Amino acid sequence: MVEAVLIDLFSLPANLQNNIPGLLLNTLETIEKCSSIPAPFVYVMCCQRQENGEQESLLPALRNLQSLKKRLQVVHALTTAAALYTIKQRLDEKDLSIIKVILPTLRKDLVKVYIDHLFTAVYQFEFEDLQVASDCKNLQIAEPRSEEQMVPTQDVAVILSEIQMYLESLPSLNGELTILRSSLIPDDIFLHGFTTRTGGISYIPTLSSCNLFSSSKRRDPQVVVKENLRRIAKAAGFNPETFHRVKTDHANAVCITGKTEPDSYDGIVTNQKGVTIAAPGADCIPVLFADPVRKACGAAHSGWKGTLLGVSMATVNAMVSEYGCNVKDILVVLGPSVGPCCYKLPHESAKEFHQIDPKCVRLFDSACPYIDIRRATRILLENGGILPENIRDDSVTDQNQNVTFCTACHPDKFYSHFRDGNNFGTQIGFISIRD
Structure with a gap:
């Protein structure tokens, strides 16, 4: 009708x-x-x-x-x-x-x-x-x-x-455009950041205002997302025409830039200067990887499924095999994601996190325990050889500024699928090697 x-x-x-x-x-x-x-x-x-x-x-x-x-x-x-x-x-x-x-x-x-x-x-x-x-x-x-x-x-x-x-x-909505950065990643070699939800043109409440994802199920068209990305690129200093974002599948496949692109993948790596790679997050973790020795970088989208499937270490392994990186040189920063304060999973799924480390699960005996996907990611990275001091998440402050906020707890700063339902917006973590 x-x-x-x-x-x-x-x-x-x-x-x-x-x-x-x-x-x-x-x-x-x-x-x-x-x-x-x-x-x-x-x-x-x-x-x-x-x-x-x-x-x-x-x-x-x-x-x-x-x-x-x-x-x-x-x-x-x-x-x-x-x-x-x-x-x-x-x-x-x-x-x-x-x-x-x-x-x-x-x-x-x-x-x-x-x-x-x-x-x-x-x-x-x-x-x-x-x-x-x-x-x-x-x-x-x-x-x-x-x-x-x-x-x-x-x-x-x-x-x-x-x-x-x-x-x-069009004017920017709901505040100025803000990009979060970590001092762990050397600024003279890499350009990187995690976006927030302010400073774009998306006007629908759950997408407002710097939404960076369009789909057939949401009301933000691709041209609006493209304009939001253009504003981010201008503020951050990268070229939106050489921007590559993972095609998420909540699994552990990794794309090597310059090689045949898989139909879907949750990790991406590059050693090409001026190419910006990115991973989304709206509760899932956007994880950034940087090797200042071999001058290579990576990005991964790690939700609870991708965390259990080891997408972060799959991205590390791709950097090692493709670019000759040493695991001990790779720096890893976890971006904003849903925290253990808010995130619940059914008991069956929680069991797998409990096996990684019992501290990854709170109220384990309940029907839907609270899950810490960030702690699980850190443990899996350390088990894979990443040095603890080379990982930044909410357990390590970054010059008193934490970049791993809980997305569900900060509706003014971040999108959250868990909080907002199906018509949710998306932020990203991005990284590139400076020319």
Whole structure:
């Protein structure tokens, strides 16, 4: 069932531009008569150039549509990207996902390109054609034409550039962009950091504001994540075009940059200068590895499954085998993750952590004991030959500044799947070798 209607009046023929209030009234009356639900939310997008005095002239006409009066919003913007993104925000405020788009036939293929990039698979769109009547004084809603035209590559490039420019112009939300760093990793050789949730443009509460992951199940599109990453890259000093993030599978496969990339992997290593590698975390641990002797580095995503499967030592072993690193030279920093104060697992899973070390489990006899995945990771690294003093986590302070916070305990600083549910945001740990 349609939850909202979007009417695109952004690019009407010149002879109709002076009669938008009348045209809109006619269109809205048609929606009232034909809609499968009474008075859906209606959003009308118009070009900013039409704004002078026009919004006021619409109001008297709309008074005849009492049921729609409080459900209609007219959005004026300089570009289609700005108008659609503004409407997306208003749809998200109301948690609306099923949208009927009524637009001129010639605009449909172009607008679909905008929608493909500004929305995700969470949203469902259906289209109807908005046609100029034979008297050239009216608009009519018609069944959409079935044939679709491919939008020329150069037009797609222009649309993507328009979207990017608009997103770059948006202000940062919920505080300044903040990157946490550890003094264990030598700053003259490596560039590294752990992101927090502030300083991006994501506006949905559980994703606000520097979310760095997009999926078909979430409302943040890839273009927003890309803009958040661009801001991080600018602040940190790395090139977002040579950025590689693990393709998580909650296992222990490791990707070697420059070699064939696996379909999924939770560890990644490189010895290439200027290539930034990263691992996500939203309760799972983003773990960074640095060897200042052989000038190689790594990143791993270690959740409870990856911890038990030994993803951190798998990453270490890849650095040793690929780049000739000595285990005793490798430095390891554990980033923000869910702590033993908050994280629980079913008793069966807790048994495996208890076998690593009983101190990794609290209230072991309960149905869902508390688990310390960070302690388990440290123990497994030490067992693998990493020197205790070369590991930084919340058991070792870093110049009185701990970078291994509990994500669930700090909603102002970090995302947390455990705390926020399925529509959660993601932060990352990243590292690269300086040129």
